[in-house]
Amino acid sequence: MAILTPGLTRKLRGLKISVHALLSRALVAHRSRLDMSGLTSSSAAAAQRAARLMLIASLAVGSSFGQAASNQPAHRQPVLVELFTSEGCSDCPPADALLARLDREQFVPDAEAIVLSEHVTYWNHEGWRDPFSMPEIDERQRSYVYRFGLQDSYTPQAVVDGSLQLVGNNANALTQAVEQAARQPKESLTIENAHWVNGGVDFSVHVQPESGAKLEAALAQDATHREVTGGENAGRTLQHVAVVRAMKDFSTKALDGRTLRLAATDLSQSNDARGPLRLVVFVADRKSGHILAVAGQTLTP
Numbered sequence: 001m002a003i004l005t006p007g008l009t010r011k012l013r014g015l016k017i018s019v020h021a022l023l024s025r026a027l028v029a030h031r032s033r034l035d036m037s038g039l040t041s042s043s044a045a046a047a048q049r050a051a052r053l054m055l056i057a058s059l060a061v062g063s064s065f066g067q068a069a070s071n072q073p074a075h076r077q078p079v080l081v082e083l084f085t086s087e088g089c090s091d092c093p094p095a096d097a098l099l100a101r102l103d104r105e106q107f108v109p110d111a112e113a114i115v116l117s118e119h120v121t122y123w124n125h126e127g128w129r130d131p132f133s134m135p136e137i138d139e140r141q142r143s144y145v146y147r148f149g150l151q152d153s154y155t156p157q158a159v160v161d162g163s164l165q166l167v168g169n170n171a172n173a174l175t176q177a178v179e180q181a182a183r184q185p186k187e188s189l190t191i192e193n194a195h196w197v198n199g200g201v202d203f204s205v206h207v208q209p210e211s212g213a214k215l216e217a218a219l220a221q222d223a224t225h226r227e228v229t230g231g232e233n234a235g236r237t238l239q240h241v242a243v244v245r246a247m248k249d250f251s252t253k254a255l256d257g258r259t260l261r262l263a264a265t266d267l268s269q270s271n272d273a274r275g276p277l278r279l280v281v282f283v284a285d286r287k288s289g290h291i292l293a294v295a296g297q298t299l300t301p
Helices: 006-036 041-070 092-105 135-148 171-182 252-256
Strands: 077-085 111-119 157-160 164-167 190-196 200-206 213-223 243-250 260-263 273-285 291-299
Touching: 077 092, 077 171, 077 291, 092 111, 092 171, 111 135, 111 171, 111 213, 111 291, 135 157, 135 243, 157 171, 164 171, 190 273, 190 291, 200 213, 200 273, 200 291, 213 252, 213 260, 243 260
Parallel strands: 077 111, 111 243
Antiparallel strands: 077 157, 157 164, 190 200, 200 260, 213 243, 213 273, 273 291
């Protein structure tokens, strides 16, 4: 199917106007010739009707060009939204629900929110061990603490495109942050040949490499309902979306299209999560942490 770009649309509209003008002139000239010829009035009327039909047809074609252009879907800029959360934190369930709604409804105009739920371990000593918590997530959040000049890690914390941070259950602040991130240009990133094999995902990416950039990838999975029996959320049933189960920092050389592997051996054996896997790949600036490109793809293990 052909894609109508703004430039092509302008050309088509110009062509439509030119066709209209030419047909109108031809109709006038044709009438003049009819007046001077010896055709009967009925023949002349038939010829004029035919010319009018040609003009109407050209108008219909021009209208279809405009309609096709207006029906083209608006481009949505991919935006990475990370939520640092824990099943042991009583303030986190509203943030989990907000992240799930953002993922499901995509309610921020012009943005394609690619979400990750990242569970920390430092709530595990408060009476409930989060089965999705990972030390690697603690370390990742600490890097944001340093970059944003914060005093300490906290939950729920949302980080948008590595450049903005906020309390994760604040819907208005999250919407504004995603809107702001969607206005920033990004490189185009394509995930290719992604497939689950032998306890991990093999894939390759194509993106224009930048100096000082790094490639990172995460495997995430939606979780089933969790009945929490201890800690601050004791007695509550929780549900999560896009829970990170594996994450890896690849070298800059990984941006050249070579085959990459992200292992997650225990993922296929876990009973704590269900549904398809999400492979999320992003390029970040090594110094600032800002996301330069991001893409996601759904897989079935």
